Amino acid sequence: MEMKKVTAFAPATVANVSCGFDILGFAVDSLGDRVTVSLNDTNEIRVTRIEGDNGKLPLAIDKNTCGVAVNAMLKAMDFKGGVDIELYKGLPLGSGMGSSAASAVAALVATNRLLGNPFEKAALLPFAIESERVACGAGHADNVSPALLGGFVLIRDYHPLDVIPLNVPRGLYCTLVHPHLVLNTADSRSVLKQHVSLKDATTQSGNIAGLVAGLYQEDMELISRSLNDVIAEPSRSILIPGYEEMKEAIKTAGALGCGISGSGPTLFILSPTEEIAWEVSRRSQAVYEKVGLPIDVYVSAINTRGAYVVEEKK
Amino acid sequence: MEMKKVTAFAPATVANVSCGFDILGFAVDSLGDRVTVSLNDTNEIRVTRIEGDNGKLPLAIDKNTCGVAVNAMLKAMDFKGGVDIELYKGLPLGSGMGSSAASAVAALVATNRLLGNPFEKAALLPFAIESERVACGAGHADNVSPALLGGFVLIRDYHPLDVIPLNVPRGLYCTLVHPHLVLNTADSRSVLKQHVSLKDATTQSGNIAGLVAGLYQEDMELISRSLNDVIAEPSRSILIPGYEEMKEAIKTAGALGCGISGSGPTLFILSPTEEIAWEVSRRSQAVYEKVGLPIDVYVSAINTRGAYVVEEKK
Numbered sequence: 001m002e003m004k005k006v007t008a009f010a011p012a013t014v015a016n017v018s019c020g021f022d023i024l025g026f027a028v029d030s031l032g033d034r035v036t037v038s039l040n041d042t043n044e045i046r047v048t049r050i051e052g053d054n055g056k057l058p059l060a061i062d063k064n065t066c067g068v069a070v071n072a073m074l075k076a077m078d079f080k081g082g083v084d085i086e087l088y089k090g091l092p093l094g095s096g097m098g099s100s101a102a103s104a105v106a107a108l109v110a111t112n113r114l115l116g117n118p119f120e121k122a123a124l125l126p127f128a129i130e131s132e133r134v135a136c137g138a139g140h141a142d143n144v145s146p147a148l149l150g151g152f153v154l155i156r157d158y159h160p161l162d163v164i165p166l167n168v169p170r171g172l173y174c175t176l177v178h179p180h181l182v183l184n185t186a187d188s189r190s191v192l193k194q195h196v197s198l199k200d201a202t203t204q205s206g207n208i209a210g211l212v213a214g215l216y217q218e219d220m221e222l223i224s225r226s227l228n229d230v231i232a233e234p235s236r237s238i239l240i241p242g243y244e245e246m247k248e249a250i251k252t253a254g255a256l257g258c259g260i261s262g263s264g265p266t267l268f269i270l271s272p273t274e275e276i277a278w279e280v281s282r283r284s285q286a287v288y289e290k291v292g293l294p295i296d297v298y299v300s301a302i303n304t305r306g307a308y309v310v311e312e313k314k
Numbered sequence: 315m316e317m318k319k320v321t322a323f324a325p326a327t328v329a330n331v332s333c334g335f336d337i338l339g340f341a342v343d344s345l346g347d348r349v350t351v352s353l354n355d356t357n358e359i360r361v362t363r364i365e366g367d368n369g370k371l372p373l374a375i376d377k378n379t380c381g382v383a384v385n386a387m388l389k390a391m392d393f394k395g396g397v398d399i400e401l402y403k404g405l406p407l408g409s410g411m412g413s414s415a416a417s418a419v420a421a422l423v424a425t426n427r428l429l430g431n432p433f434e435k436a437a438l439l440p441f442a443i444e445s446e447r448v449a450c451g452a453g454h455a456d457n458v459s460p461a462l463l464g465g466f467v468l469i470r471d472y473h474p475l476d477v478i479p480l481n482v483p484r485g486l487y488c489t490l491v492h493p494h495l496v497l498n499t500a501d502s503r504s505v506l507k508q509h510v511s512l513k514d515a516t517t518q519s520g521n522i523a524g525l526v527a528g529l530y531q532e533d534m535e536l537i538s539r540s541l542n543d544v545i546a547e548p549s550r551s552i553l554i555p556g557y558e559e560m561k562e563a564i565k566t567a568g569a570l571g572c573g574i575s576g577s578g579p580t581l582f583i584l585s586p587t588e589e590i591a592w593e594v595s596r597r598s599q600a601v602y603e604k605v606g607l608p609i610d611v612y613v614s615a616i617n618t619r620g621a622y623v624v625e626e627k628k
Binding site: 019020021022023024154155156157162164166167192193194195196197198200201202203204205206207208209210211212213216222225226231 | 470471517519539
């Protein structure tokens with residue numbers, strides 16, 4: 001059944017999960033974007049309102065990630081009507097928490113319900129990837145997949161797309177630490193070495209295999225030992241003040257491990273309990289006071305449901 | 315309780331399992347080595363008999379893998395007596411089926427029982443790795459771990475050793491194809507490139523993550539899609555006549571995938587049913603008749619119990 005107005009929520013996501021560089025992402029609870037969609041009496045998609053972006057996001061539908069995603073979806077189903085999109089940003093822009101992905105996915109889930117669910121949830125993924133092409137210059141799937149599906153999601157391959165939801169151990173918590181600094185994604189890419197030693201490639205393989213096994217076995221110790229990225233972190237962490245100090249501080253707090261969320265500057269820290277995740281939050285405040293950078297900190301369970309409809313009006 | 319005479323069996327193993335190059339091995343049923351041990355009234359370890367090796371294996375205990383392994387074990391427990399070792403080879407030498415590992419592991423499991431089980435099974439691993447140092451020049455764990463523990467075993471790290479037994483999906487079968495040719499392990503190592511592109515390293519990570527997820531989810535399709543090695547196979551498969559033809563033949567037979575077992579020349583092929591594993595066996599005969607190389611073929615379930623005692627006398 002078609003609706004008159006639907007609002008959906010999509011969560012923040014962590015991509016490049018340590019040794020899962022470029023292939024693994026996960027979603028966090030409670031933090032994310034909301035999108036409200038309604039039919040209009042034109043045959044156009046319009047972004048009619050954006051809140052929480054300090055005026056920084058474009059309204060043009062070929063530049064706004066919601067617009068691009070919904071446009072791709074409507075084209076695929078040959079829908080002739082028009083849709084109005086209102087975007088309520090809960091996520092900071094350019095923070096590495098999957099902000100553009102959350103907007104696009106929320107818009108897709110809301111529009112799908114608006115039109116009577118013509119698509120299975122997972123079938124919305126290609127439209128979200130299309131929107132990432134506009135936002136990031138490349139059609140990454142490691143934010144949009146967990147934003148849509150929830151939990152830990154492996155992107156095994158892109159050609160063809162092979163997206164594998166993994167098990168989420170009970171009790172796993174995440175702390176997100178967002179230092180207030182601007183990182184250029186292009187810089188973050190350019191520091192990556194384009195070749196790695198066979199030894200490092202093998203070490204990375206061992207760790208991602210251990211991490212996946214740890215997620216299925218719900219073995220927090222194994223997850224902790226495996227959270228070690230020898231490929232991207234060594235060059236990228238240099239761009240983030242306080243990274244080494246954070247790594248040291250979270251270890252003694254009992255956290256499992258940490259990494260750079262997406263291409264930064266946000267750090268994610270995984271903990272085996274909510275209590276430790278809060279202790280990590282306190283310690284990160286102390287670390288960044290010394291560094292002299294203001295931060296925002298979020299503590300959250302892993303989101304296992306992905307994006308969802310929060311309100312609908314017939 | 316101590317025994318007078320104990321015989322143990324250890325299975326053949328496949329190391330370098332496709333995208334699990336250098337980090338993943340598994341054990342196969344029914345094919346392997348047997349070792350009989352008994353106390354002697356000297357304070358020496360002696361290899362008193364070897365059958366099935368065509369006279370090729372050394373009797374000297376610092377060169378024979380059984381001798382090295384048992385010596386390391388007895389030293390660790392400060393045992394002063396002597397042990398006689400008889401080795402019955404079921405595995406061909408230098409075939410890539412973990413022949414030296416099977417001998418060492420069978421000797422360790424038999425001697426452990428002979429002396430009243432002073433060690434937990436997994437605690438025998440370092441002694442087996444020590445013997446691999448003698449047999450291969452490097453202390454690899456990817457044959458001895460599955461030979462001892464059974465199933466699929468991930469070697470996440472060596473420093474310190476971190477060995478993770480993984481889930482084995484029901485129904486999984488293996489075909490081993492051993493073409494009669496001699497491959498030098500040193501050659502097999504030297505063709506490996508010491509650097510890989512970031513893209514290939516990421517692809518390999520995605521595939522090993524997918525393979526581990528597939529083993530836990532018992533998802534044969536996912537296992538099949540993930541059995542793809544972009545790092546070692548492209549250079550190593552050139553050394554093995556018939557490899558490309560085999561790859562083509564097993565695909566149409568319904569097998570999940572294939573790879574080079576260890577450093578070859580044996581090929582392993584994984585199948586979702588016993589029936590398909592036998593069909594693969596027949597097709598490999600046809601392929602190698604054309605190539606003009608004699609082969610031995612073995613069809614087997616995955617061994618999930620590892621090495622075990624087959625006979626003991628008080």
